[in-house]
Amino acid sequence: MKEKFKAVGFSLIAIVILLGSQLIAELLASFVALMGVPTVICNVLSACLYLALAGLFIWLFYEKLLHIKMADLGMPKVSFKPKWILAGFLLPITVSAVYLLFLKGEYVVTDLTAGKKVEIVLTGIFFTGMAAGFVEEMVFRGVIFHLLEKAWNRNVAVIAPSLIFGVVHIIGMDFSLWSCILVIVAGTSVGIMFALVRIESGSVWSDAIMHMIWNVLIIGGLLTISEKAGTYTLASYVLKSHSFEITGGEFGIESSITAIAGYYIISLIALSLIHKKEGKTK
Numbered sequence: 001m002k003e004k005f006k007a008v009g010f011s012l013i014a015i016v017i018l019l020g021s022q023l024i025a026e027l028l029a030s031f032v033a034l035m036g037v038p039t040v041i042c043n044v045l046s047a048c049l050y051l052a053l054a055g056l057f058i059w060l061f062y063e064k065l066l067h068i069k070m071a072d073l074g075m076p077k078v079s080f081k082p083k084w085i086l087a088g089f090l091l092p093i094t095v096s097a098v099y100l101l102f103l104k105g106e107y108v109v110t111d112l113t114a115g116k117k118v119e120i121v122l123t124g125i126f127f128t129g130m131a132a133g134f135v136e137e138m139v140f141r142g143v144i145f146h147l148l149e150k151a152w153n154r155n156v157a158v159i160a161p162s163l164i165f166g167v168v169h170i171i172g173m174d175f176s177l178w179s180c181i182l183v184i185v186a187g188t189s190v191g192i193m194f195a196l197v198r199i200e201s202g203s204v205w206s207d208a209i210m211h212m213i214w215n216v217l218i219i220g221g222l223l224t225i226s227e228k229a230g231t232y233t234l235a236s237y238v239l240k241s242h243s244f245e246i247t248g249g250e251f252g253i254e255s256s257i258t259a260i261a262g263y264y265i266i267s268l269i270a271l272s273l274i275h276k277k278e279g280k281t282k
Contacts, residue, residue, distance in 0.1 A: 007151035010066070011161075014143040015168075017057045018135055025049035040119040047127035054135040058143060074142040074204040081206045084197055087269075088210035091262050092217040098258050099225050104240040108229040117234060124220025133212030140165050141194050142204040154199070162191025169251070179249035186248070186255035189263040196270035200277070218254060225253050 029046035033039065058075075062068045070076065099105065112120070140161045149157035166187025170180045194207040201207070216222070224230035225237045227247050239247055248256035 004151045007147040010062075011144045011147050013061065014058070014139045014147075015164075017054060017061070018139045021054040021057060021135065022050050024053055038115075040115070040122055043119065043123040044126045047123075047131035050127070050131040051134055054138060058138060062143060068146070071203075073138075073146050074198060074202075075138060076203055078205050079203070080209050081201045084201060084206035084210055085213075087197075087266055088213035089217075091210070091266060092214050095253065095259050095262050096217070096223070096225060099239065099253065100237060103246070105225075105237045106240070108236045108238055110229070110231065110233055110235060112234070120221040120232060120234060124216050124222060128220045129212045129216035133215050134208045136165075137194060137198075137204045137208035137211050140191065141198040141207055145195060145198065158192055158195040158199075159188075162188045162195060165191040173250075175250045178244065179251060179255075182244075182249050182255045183251045186251070186260050186263075189260050189267075190254075193263045193267045193270070196267050196274065200270045200273045219252075 025046045028049055029042040032045060033042045037045075058073070059070060062073060063070050144161045144164075145157045148160055163184070166184040166189075169187045170183050173180075173183075175183065194211060197207040197210060198204050218225075221230075221233045223235050223237060224233040225239065227239050227242060229236040229238050241247060245257045248254060248259065253259055
C-alpha cells in the first residue's frame, strides 16, 4: 500500500512539473517580450524552454533523486518508428477529410497580416505541436505510466493516466455537462491510444510525435474545422451541422464521434501488434 501511495504522489509531482515548466517558460518569454523582441520569437522561445525545462526537471527528480532511469520512464535515446509517424499523419488527415468531403460547410479565410500568419504557423508547430505534444507524453505516458504500472499493473497504467488526461482538458472550461462528458470520453480514448502506441513502440517518442502531428494539423491554426469561424487561424471550415456528436460540442472535432472512432481504430491496430509481438516471445 505504501508503494501505491508513493506512485500516486510522484505522479502528481509529474503534473506539477508540467504546469510549472510551462509557467516558467511563459514568464521568461514574457520578460523577453518586454525587451521589444517580436511575439513570434517569444512564442518559439517559450516552446523550447517549456520542453527543455520539463525534460530537465523530470531528469533531476526521477533519475537523480529517485534513481529511476529515464529509459524505464519510457524515455531512452530519441527514436521514432516510421509506422507510427505515418499513422500520426493519416489520423488527422482522415478525420479532417471526413468533414471536408462529406459534411456541408463554408471556407472562411481569416484576414491577417503576413507577420500574423507566420506567428500562427510557428506557434502551432513549436508550442501547440512540439512542446505540448512531447511534454504531455513524457508526463502521462512516460512518468505516470511507469509509476502506475510498477505499483499496480499495465491495465491501470493505460487507463488511469488516460482518464486524468481527459479530465484535465475540462479544467477551467465553461462547458455544458454533456460537453464535459464528451471531452472526458474523447480525452480518455486518445490517451488509451497513445498508451498502446507507447507499449508497442517501447518508448514515448512515437506517441509523442503522433501527438505533435495531431496538434499541428487539427488545432495548430492551419485550418480550423468548427461550427464557428476561428480568429487565430489561417482559415476555417465552418460546419453547417449543429449535431453535438458530429461537431464535438464546445471542445470541437477532437471530441467528435469521428475523431473518437479514429482513436479506437489506431488503438485496435496497436493492440493487435502488441499481442502479436508478445505471442512471439512466449
